[in-house]
Amino acid sequence: MAKKRKHETGGNVLKIGNKTISLEGYLTKKPKKESENPPPPPTESPTPVEETSAENQKLLKRNDETPRKTRKPPVGGDPQLLKIRQALPIWGYQEKIRGILEEKDVLLLVGETGSGKSTQVPQFLFQEKWCQKRKVKVKQPGMGKEEEVNVGGMIAITQPRRVAATTLAHRVSKEAGTPLTGQSSDGKSKGGSPPKGLVGYSVRFDHRVPQGTRIKFLTEGMLLQELLRDPHLRQYSAIVVDEIHERSVDVDLLSGFLKQIITGDKAGRGGIPLKVVIMSATANIEKIRKFFSVEGEEQAQTAPSGPKASSESSVEFLQIEGRQFPVEISHTPKPVPDIQEELLKTIFRLHTEEPLQDKHGKNDILAFLTGQEEIEGAQRLIEEYAGTLASNVPKIKVFPLFGQLSIEAQHDAFQPAKAPFTRKIVLATNIAETSVTVPGVRYVVDCGKSKVKQYRARLGMESLLAKPISKSSAVQRAGRAGREGPGKCFRLYTEETYDTLQQTDPPEILRTDVLGAILTMKARGIEDVLAFPLMDPPEVESVEKALIHLHMLGALDNHGNITETGRKMVLFPVTAPYARVILAAADLRYSCLLEAIDIIACITAGDDIFLQLRSEEAREEVEEARKELWRREGDLLTYLTAMQRYAAENADRAAWCRARKMNTRNMRQALNIRKQLRGLALRHGLLAEAPPADPQPFAPAPPDRAELVLKCFLRGFALKTAMLMPDSSYVTAVGKHVVAVHPASVLHGQKKEAIMFLEHVYTQKNYAKKVSAVQAEWVAQAFEGGL
DNA sequence: TTTAGAGGT
Structure with missing residues (x-):
């Protein structure tokens, strides 16, 4: 498999093994960035009117x-x-x-x-x-x-x-x-x-x-x-x-x-x-x-001829001009050693000194934190301390707000505190910065950080780490205090720190794998992707990596032109590796298209379909119900079982999800995606006939079928494989990095001769997610087969 | 032993 290496041979040609990709004319450079806003709320009424007033x-x-x-x-x-x-x-x-x-x-x-x-x-x-x-x-x-x-x-x-x-x-x-x-x-x-x-x-x-x-x-x-x-x-x-x-x-x-x-x-x-x-x-x-x-x-360069x-x-x-009330912004005089402590002090000072409401309405507090763990920690401390307040001080009701919460729990954060004489405190990730607006907020507390996903092309992995926010992000957060009346924003960092912040956040195209972007261009007739006009062109190295990856997937030919396979891949609304898996699954050698679609639907439906269980009790409670879904082959077959059983469920699918602590929203979405992918497969001739309608009786995939499914996924993910080492660690086949199986995987803590993982994220550690057990021999075959 | 946020005929 080491033979599939890139060699620069002269100016505009890339060699992979014995193949050559032309990069003719791929060269341009360009200029910088920005911030954001939401729409006005709807109101009521009917009847006709003249527009010309x-x-x-x-x-x-x-x-x-x-x-x-x-x-x-x-x-x-x-x-x-x-x-x-x-x-x-x-x-x-x-x-x-x-x-x-x-x-x-x-x-x-x-x-x-x-x-x-x-x-x-x-x-x-x-x-x-x-x-x-x-x-x-x-x-x-x-x-x-x-x-x-x-x-x-x-x-x-x-x-x-x-x-x-x-x-x-x-x-x-x-x-x-x-x-x-x-x-x-x-x-x-x-x-x-x-x-x-x-x-x-x-x-x-x-x-x-x-x-x-x-x-x-x-x-x-x-x-x-x-x-x-x-x-x-x-x-x-x-x-x-x-x-x-x-x-x-x-x-x-x-x-x-x-x-x-x-x-x-x-x-x-x-x-x-x-x-x-x-x-x-x-x-x-x-x-x-x-x-x-x-x-x-x-x-x-763009138009070759014509006027x-x-x-x-x-x-x-x-x-x-916009419509925004003034917001008074204050910074800490000195850098704070302990953000959580400063957060608590700020919140309780606000709570005890500022009125519960005024002529503009409620005076609630919105605090921006980095993630779920930090939010839940802060919530515990605030509630604990709130219990010790004197009886003449208003009560406190804390609402966490982050993307992984259920719709219902998110909804709670948008309602005014129900109990009388109570102030609402919302502890949010940057979901509250752009995606949603929390009503009633007049005070914002900003910790100055957020978690940012960054793709590292060289390692083929992404990281998710808390980083300082940008100035425009800080301004945006502060603005959340001035939607309903004059507000106040407390930044838990110094003015000097603010001055050192980047003006704007790097655009997503510089933080993500450009594989999809490149395929999008190629499929829309862009031959010279490096000359395509972009406000922030990604590094040439990232583009080259993506071109090589697309070539390995069979989406590009030796000249870098899109292939028939590539054209078929873009017909499916999934990333290129998944699209490659779908095409492979339709191949007679594998013939497991419905299974592949079920798995891909579960994975691309959003965050994990299995809700994360924090407490030991919660885990024990659903363990029996979840066990029937687990497969020793790993997460992919577990997703397949989950989808098959969910689709077979005839009575109450929501209750079925609740009993297993599964994300009902994502399962519904998965079913939508499954329907869409099946429809596309049918329309483009990958399926001969429409699959039978649900509910179908559940039958577990036998081991030989499971093997076919995994081999099929290797066609898209051979690069994301790792071998077990004598010291029980896993080392990636390409790049030789140590990866740990993520704790949310069913294979966590188990030893398999080789693993395939669909995601590779650095957070606390270098984690492999969506992991399956494979054989080293299959991996070798996948590389030799040219994918 | 762990999880920022969006998004597709």
Whole structure:
């Protein structure tokens, strides 16, 4: 297996064993980062209304051949909601925004929390002349033939999270007064029939795109998927990229594709430009502005021929004020030796000195800590100490808040403390920084750290460690105190420490394995991935590692071009190694596709489907029930058993989960993913016929079948294997690192001749997770088989 | 003996 090593041979060629990958022309460099925000809350009401208000008319001072008042009003709308809309900070900017986009292709809009940009901007734009659907002639690629196609008509608004996409769509459809009911599939809405809805959304497992949809909210990943089918985004007149400051891998890739569309040859869109609105919650936008501006650097390489968009598509910038109460920030005078002690002192000083409520409402406390362990420790101490308080001091109710908590427990943290004369204290991870808003908070305590995942390409492993937060993160945390009234923020670190913090967090693309990003590019026709425009290009070494890995998986050929296997892999919404396992499982040599899908569905459903049990009692309580799921082959076969038994359960699946302390949310999600993967396998010919519907009687996989399943997973994960050493440690086959089997694994504390693990994380130790027992011989075979 | 947070036709 050592033969599969990389050798640099000359400039642009990589050799792996006897194979050669061309890296022709893979070279570019680029510039820096950002912070974030949530949408306004929904309200109630129905009835029709004119969009063009009197206020609106006043702003019509611009040079305009077609007077604004002739613009067709929206289908309907709600007068009460209109009043609320008119009070939003962004409302007064609508003519300005329209004016800019009439002339320019790119607008960078910075609006702080509560400015209303996510809901209003698409409504300002959809009736613009440039936003109408047009029939144009385009040349078919390859052939000289022209075909007539529709271009434009819709506005897409991307969101990093599903919940944001769906709630914004509901809100905007209510404001517009049109229903959000259609179940029609994407973009198939034919003209002719009367419009049935103005607003739609598209997220995984949930699509509502009524006929006549003009405004479509979708997740970033969903638009990337659409790009696979429609590289010119012909359905759209404009793309609004919201929350770009969160800098997910998906939004970075999307930005690259949008940049290529706006700076490149527009022949694929029949010469019709695509308008792009980039929205960010932070004022630190120089990098984004530079990235999207055409004049900037080398725009030359992208389009090989055809007319080039030039001066007319420069980036316009607009800043909208937000709605935020002032927050008084204080730092500690000296570095604190013990964070937990300082946290307790701060909380109890606040609690005893500050009023329980005022004219703005509740005065609750939100503390940011790094993780579950720290939160639970602090909770114990606070509750203990609270018990000793005098009776004239208000009571305390502590709510932990972290991602692994059940939905119900998370929900509790959002409710006001029920008992009278009681203050709510929420101890949260950075889940409360962006993903959720806790109402009632007026005091924030910030420990100044958070756990950060970092991928190390050289080791092929990731780490999860507590690191100092960035300035923008600190500002964001403080801002959580000023949502409902003037607030206070107590930072448990000095001002000098604050000054040393990084301005922004490194974007995800620099902290994660770029394997998926590279495959995404390759599948969308990017030959030279190093020349693909990215705001923060990953290190060349990480890209090379990913290319080699993709080559090993069979997704790329010797020239670095995507293979038929690679094209099939991207059809499945799982990471490349899992996609490779799915393809292998469909192969006649293995024929265990349904089993592989069951396992992959469990693994990709979220965090572990088995809830972690802290106490010895809890463990004993469910041990018997869980035992029937355990397989000595390891975690993968255990997941398979869990899924098979869960799917076989006919009575009450939630109760079945509760009895085994399993995550019901994730099991439901796993079943969704299983259904989706089965459907895709069927559609793409990996399955001959639809599997029988649930519930099916449970039958445990016999050992020979289990062996097939594990060999099949080795096709995707041969790199993640380790051998047992005489001293009982495991050493990885590639790289020779010592790994320990994670305590959550069923193989923890056991000795097997070799293990395969799907995850490799450094926390307290170098841990192997999702572990299975394999034979050394299978590992060798997997390497020899070229995977 | 252990666990930041998002996300996909």
